[in-house]
Amino acid sequence: MSSTNFSTRKLIIIIYILAGLLLIFSISTFLYQYIAALGSFKEVIKAFGNDRIITALWLSILSAFATAILALIFGVPLAYFFAMKDFKGKTIIETLAVDVPQTFPPIAEGMIFLLMLGPASPLHVNLAFTFAALVIAKFFISAPFVVSFTARRFREIRKSGINLTSRTLGANKFQVFTTIFVPMSIKDIAAGTSLCWSRAMGELGGSLLFAGVIPYQTEIIPTFIATQAQTLTIEALAATILVTTASTLALVSFKRLTSKEDFEK
């Protein structure tokens, strides 16, 4: 009996050690940028004022916001469609629209957009190396977060039958969408949107290829870092700190808003 207790204790300790190692790895990686900056504190602060970095940060934030807004406009209706409609081949279509983009190699996505909407576009639409290209590249990778989070909640609502109860009270399908599905899913929509925004802030491959790295026009923080990183400049470190801090602050604020009780515990 006591040997069993001893083995159980040892196993539990191993679980905690594994958990602790992962925790240390994640947090130390995040914190190391600040530690690295301490050595050249003045230079890093000065780099924050660099025009090119400020413009790149502004373009990053703006394009990520545009992506998140578009993801809301198109993603919530698509989530409703997936949650409410049952049809043959739905699983394949949903996988292609929601799961595949999230795991798609971003650089390959950039290549496809370059072919589809670039100088040689069969549609005769050339959006390459523009702000629109930035948003499109980010949208493809990030919008599925809104769809998946929202669809999961919409399915729960459908399963509960609350939507049908509201129809018996006189609500038409559109009213059910606006008065039941959306308000009951606000937290999930906000969570999906915050992840979408953060993912859009950090997107690199698609933007690099499709939007290019034109300073003051299509250069965003991730592409700025990618081009500067080879020489490990102070500017690259400053840009890294800016993008990770902005994303983290946004994510934490959203989480605070959407799951108040977790933070209040």
Place this chain on the structure above:
Amino acid sequence: MKGLFINKLTSGYDNTVIVKDLSLNVKPKETLVLMGPSGSGKTTLLLTILGILNPKEGDIFLNEKDISKIPIEGRNIGYLPQDYGLFPHLNVIENVAYGLRVRGVQKDEIKKICEEMLYMVELNGFENKKIQELSGGQRQRVGLARALAINPDLLLLDEPLSNIDQITKLEVATHLKKLFSKLNIPIILVTHNNEDALFLAEKLAILIDGRIEQIGKLKKILTYPKTPLIKRLLRPFGKI
């Protein structure tokens, strides 16, 4: 003639037939308790009357109007689902007001009706409470007030006492019975529990395998059960 008339109704899901060639009528002020074991088609029948399921055959008339082809929101039927189906993001008065709001009723009128409904279910003073703060019995009464606020032509209740604990059940059932006596519409209440049926029924229908085996006044069915199975189902305080 006013009331609900169901004529040779067959209904079910996809290729499965659950309710078979069923006919019944419920007059205004009449409470029909529909009792039957699980899987006998009680809920399927309610869902078909509501328009959530389409009948495979047969007609449903409500106050002389064929409602079979009318969409759910146009049938004007008050419905209390088994879990009451309350909207958790709305408070008590917003739940009660919901049906009126989506129908575009004036704000003053909504306020007046909601106050009347909450008074009727003895929940005045609970207007701004969250649904999560209410007991099972109180939630049921909010669901009822909400279903009645739209001034329905028919009231359907699916196992209204199944989520009420044994201690408060008698109180809740007495309140239900009192409320039914005030209503001037046909009422159908579905249950699988014979104790609930014996307490609430005025008129009773026994549903077995999608068909009505016996229908009539409770006393008559208790005195002359048509089959040994019905006799067994109605044995006092026995569970089905």
